[in-house]
Amino acid sequence: MKGKGKGSGSSSSSSASEECPLQFPDVSPLDHTTVCPRYTAVTQGDTALTLDDVDTLQLELETLLVSVCGRKRQLAHETQVLVSWQEKKIPLPTCTPGKRQRPSDGKPGSKKFKDGGKVFTGGRPPRKHIGTPASAPHHEEGQATPQTAPRNDAPNRFWASLEPYCAEITQDDLRMLEELIHSREDDAEYYRIPALGRHYAxxxxxxxxxxxxxEGAKATAAGDATETKPSRRTVQDSKEADRMLKGATKELEHTDTCPLGPLTQRLVSCLVEENLMCSVEDADVGGAAPLAVAGAAQLERRVRRELQEQGLLEEASAVDSSDDQVLAELRRCQAELRALSAHNSTQLATLLKRARDRLQEQELRKKLRIVDNEVLDVFRRISSTRQRKKSPTKKDREQALRALRDRQALVRQVDRLSAGGAKH
Known part of the structure; x- marks a missing residue:
């Protein structure tokens, strides 16, 4: 008997070990001293880290990271296998498939449990307390609040956004196109070149x-803060500044009206030596009189021609000084705007013509639907008359012929408009 018991115990332990799904992998860490010598030296503080050792240290750190991730993944797999195995070994309460027990929400299941004073703790209830399989879900659905699925309005919003593009054309659409065409007549101000203003200097x-x-007025006001009225010095300074500004403006205007051309001025400025140190005695106190040069335009033309013959001035550079880069860019943009505006005007005119044709076609199709209904009414009357074995009256025949002729005329008009729209 002992031998038999011992044999049975050994067989049960061997069967349990055979059923164990664990693999027991090797999760021992790497040997830092052999695999990662640079990392070991840095952590121990034996050597200093240099720039040449950075690449080696990076490779060793990546090796350690790969090893740690592998061990972590193996341990996680073993833990999951162990949990699954334990769940399979624990006996679960059996329950007949397709049947549910009635939830104990305070209502007694039978008189036996109510009179005995015992609380029903679960398990398989008697067969007489179990309803049909379809009754339990209905009871549970009555207890819980029904949750309606959120309504998906994306298709409705999509078709609502497309409706204006697919709807029929109305008089408001024609009026909008006409307003767009008329509004382009006010673009003349964009093609107007403004006058050249004063120089930035x-x-x-x-x-x-x-x-x-x-700044001078503020300084004077800060010094005379105790006075109730502005000092006379402030007023005099303001008048003096205004006079200086007016004099500077007149002088600039006078210098702008030089009789010599730009090439002549440049030539003279190259020949005249600039005297930066000017004595007070030589300064003109009364102001210089305007210089009147006879034949300035002819001199400018001769200088330009001579420079061109000598190869110092190209033909392309002989342009007006007012045609600067800003003006050239402005004219280029105006040319592009003019071309784009003409293209848009043409497209708007074509669209307006198509819209009018489409509106006329819609009116014809409405009339065609009315005539189709008349033809169907006449056909029903004639069919009912023939079912009674009677011949249709002359009035019905004339009405049918008239409706058919009207329908054929409307169909021809609709086909003609459709063919004209297809050509465009």
């Missing part, structure tokens, strides 16, 4: 003077 000089005047 002149404008900056005037702004600097105004800024100095404002």
């Amino acid at each position: 002149h404008r900056w000089a005037q702004e600097d003077l105004l800024e100095e005047q404002n």
Whole structure:
């Protein structure tokens, strides 16, 4: 007997070990000293890290990371296998498939449990307390609040967005196209070239003077803060600044009206030596009189021709000074705008013509539907008359012929409009 018991125990243990799904992989860490010598030296502080050792250290760290990830994955797999195996070994309460027990929500299942004072704790209830398989879900659905699925409005929004493009053309659409065509007549202001303003250097000089005047006024006002009225010095400074600005403006305007051309001015400026140090005695206190040069235009033409003959000036560079880069870019943009505006006007005119044809075709199709209904009514009357074995009256025959002729005429008009729209 003992031998038999011992044999049975050994067989049960061997069967249990055979059924164990664990693989027991090797999860021992790497040997840092042999696999990662640079990493080991850095962690121990034996050697200093240099730039040449960075690549080697990076490779060793990647090797350690791969090893750690592999061990972690193996342990996670073993843990999952162990949990699954334990769940299979634990006996679960059996239940007949297709049947459910009635939920104990405070209502007694039978008089036996109510009178005995015992609480039903689960398990398989008696067969007489089990309803049909379809009754239990209905009971549970009555207890829980019904959850309606969210309504998907994406198709409705999509078709609502497409409806304006597929709807019939109305008079409002024609009016909108006509307004767009008429609104393009106001584009003349975009083709107008503004007059050339003052040079930026002149404008900056005037702004600097105004800024100095404002700063001086603020300084004077801060010094005379105790006075109730502005001092006479402030008023005099303001008048003096205004006078200086007016004088500078007149001088700039006078210099702008030089009788010599640009090439002549450049030639003279090259021949005249610039005297930066000017004595006070030589300065013109009363102001220089305007220089009147006879034949300035002829001199400019001769200088230009001579420079071109000597090869110092190209023909392409002989352009007006007012035609600068800004003006050239402005004219280029205006040319592009003019071409684009003409193309848009042509497309709008074509679209307006098609819209009018389409509107006329819609009216004809409405009339065609009305005539089709008349033809069907006459056909029903004639059919009912023939079913009664009577011949149709003359009025019905004339009405049928008239409806057919009207329908044929409308069909020809619709086909003609459709063919004309297809050509466009």
